[in-house]
Amino acid sequence: MFMTTDPENFKAMLATQFNDFSIGRRYQILSPVIGDSIFTLDGEGWKHSRAMLRPQFVREQVGHVQALEPHLQLLAKHIRSYKGETVDLQQLFTKFTLDTATEFLFGQSVHTLYDERIGMKTPDDVPYAKDFTDGLFITQKYTSERGYAQQFYWLIDGKEFRTAIANVHKFARFYVDRALNFSQAELEKKSQESYTFLYELVQQTRDPKVLQDQLLAIMLAGRDTTSSLLSFIFYELSRNPGIWEKLKKEVYENFGSGTEKDIAKITFESLKKCNYVKWVINETLRMYPTVPVNLRVSNKDTSLPKGGGEDGKSPIFIPRGTTVGFRVYSTQRNKEYYGEDPDVFRPERWADIGKLGWAYLPFLGGPRTCIGQQFALTEAGYILVRIAQLFPNLKSKNSVHYPPKKTLNVIFNLFEGCLVEMGE
Numbered sequence: 001m002f003m004t005t006d007p008e009n010f011k012a013m014l015a016t017q018f019n020d021f022s023i024g025r026r027y028q029i030l031s032p033v034i035g036d037s038i039f040t041l042d043g044e045g046w047k048h049s050r051a052m053l054r055p056q057f058v059r060e061q062v063g064h065v066q067a068l069e070p071h072l073q074l075l076a077k078h079i080r081s082y083k084g085e086t087v088d089l090q091q092l093f094t095k096f097t098l099d100t101a102t103e104f105l106f107g108q109s110v111h112t113l114y115d116e117r118i119g120m121k122t123p124d125d126v127p128y129a130k131d132f133t134d135g136l137f138i139t140q141k142y143t144s145e146r147g148y149a150q151q152f153y154w155l156i157d158g159k160e161f162r163t164a165i166a167n168v169h170k171f172a173r174f175y176v177d178r179a180l181n182f183s184q185a186e187l188e189k190k191s192q193e194s195y196t197f198l199y200e201l202v203q204q205t206r207d208p209k210v211l212q213d214q215l216l217a218i219m220l221a222g223r224d225t226t227s228s229l230l231s232f233i234f235y236e237l238s239r240n241p242g243i244w245e246k247l248k249k250e251v252y253e254n255f256g257s258g259t260e261k262d263i264a265k266i267t268f269e270s271l272k273k274c275n276y277v278k279w280v281i282n283e284t285l286r287m288y289p290t291v292p293v294n295l296r297v298s299n300k301d302t303s304l305p306k307g308g309g310e311d312g313k314s315p316i317f318i319p320r321g322t323t324v325g326f327r328v329y330s331t332q333r334n335k336e337y338y339g340e341d342p343d344v345f346r347p348e349r350w351a352d353i354g355k356l357g358w359a360y361l362p363f364l365g366g367p368r369t370c371i372g373q374q375f376a377l378t379e380a381g382y383i384l385v386r387i388a389q390l391f392p393n394l395k396s397k398n399s400v401h402y403p404p405k406k407t408l409n410v411i412f413n414l415f416e417g418c419l420v421e422m423g424e
């Protein structure tokens with residue numbers, strides 16, 4: 001196995017020599033859950049999936065931030081219920097992104113934020129919601145272990161995994177079948193009311209297995225990643241009062257304090273104009289790239305531009321079937337690209353950082369770059385703005401230990417959670 005942190009090698013694997021590399025065993029590892037989908041396929045199958053899903057990620061669709069507001073209100077209710085005591089935002093963001101992702105993808109939220117704590121009963125009229133939620137957590141635990149086991153992925157299997165998969169599929173299939181049974185007029189009416197991925201995708205394919213696989217793949221790729229980003233954002237903001245003040249100033253100048261009229265001002269376009277919000281998100285993804293380590297496997301004898309020769313600056317031979325791991329985490333903390341203080345959270349560095357090219361890759365790059373990048377950045381921006389409006393007082397309650405302990409199950413999370421005290 002080779003490991004690399006060199007941007008030139010990233011560029012080669014992900015773009016200029018894209019066809020020399022595959023995603024390795026991802027199909028075997030993940031296909032029991034997400035089948036034949038954009039995330040598991042290589043070659044023509046992947047191309048076809050990407051072309052089918054691409055139109056759903058254009059600006060009009062990813063800009064539907066207002067759909068987040070009812071869920072954000074529930075999140076705020078939870079935060080208030082702690083009455084200034086310590087709250088773990090990471091746990092709340094995990095539920096929040098599950099609720100918003102199920103609504104956006106399937107047209108039905110599983111409402112995990114509804115609970116006794118905020119005096120609301122979990123709705124019992126959402127078919128298979130509980131089985132799905134529990135099943136999803138179990139399948140994710142298994143699939144990340146299968147990922148680490150690589151060629152021994154098949155050892156990590158069993159009844160618990162298979163039952164969880166069946167429960168996840170039961171939920172997905174129920175909503176897919178429901179959508180397939182809507183008349184064209186019903187679908188059009190629903191489309192006008194709000195944006196649901198599934199209702200748009202059935203206009204392109206009516207194959208229930210394809211719909212199920214692609215929706216679950218997007219769920220897997222998009223949910224935990226967004227909640228991880230949000231958790232690290234608030235971890236750093238709560239430790240850095242000066243940065244939090246600057247951010248709030250920009251938010252209030254652009255979006256006021258959060259009246260109904262103010263909320264309507266928060267859009268894809270207006271968020272893009274908020275430099276400091278952007279820098280905070282960029283800086284978080286630099287220091288805590290959600291997918292810090294990744295891999296590709298060569299599908300023929302080939303080479304990479306850096307790593308060979310005495311000084312490692314010459315090209316290196318990569319035989320067919322070799323795993324090449326790449327760590328954007330290390331590159332994004334390298335002084336060569338980020339100056340003398342790469343381990344300091346300093347959003348201002350983005351003011352004059354110049355061209356980074358392949359040294360900044362939280363969403364990767366090339367043909368397989370994250371398809372949900374704009375979607376994720378818009379969602380994170382919206383939540384950041386709304387929380388700044390609703391809870392101007394923010395204080396870290398994490399242990400003083402820095403850098404924070406992290407867990408890595410394919411994606412990064414905070415080991416202790418994101419512990420904060422918040423007030424209005």
Ligand code: HEM
Binds near residue numbers: 226289291368372
């Ligand atoms: C902070 C949030 C996110 C981060 C950091 C992130 C990062 C990534 C990365 C690194 C990849 C490349 C994986 C690889 O090929 O090895 C990827 C792919 C992908 N992402 Fe994201 N992602 C995020 C949010 C989202 C969201 C919100 C969605 C959808 C709603 C999404 C959908 C996808 C899909 C479908 C792929 C596979 C693309 C392909 O293989 O062609 N992601 N993402």
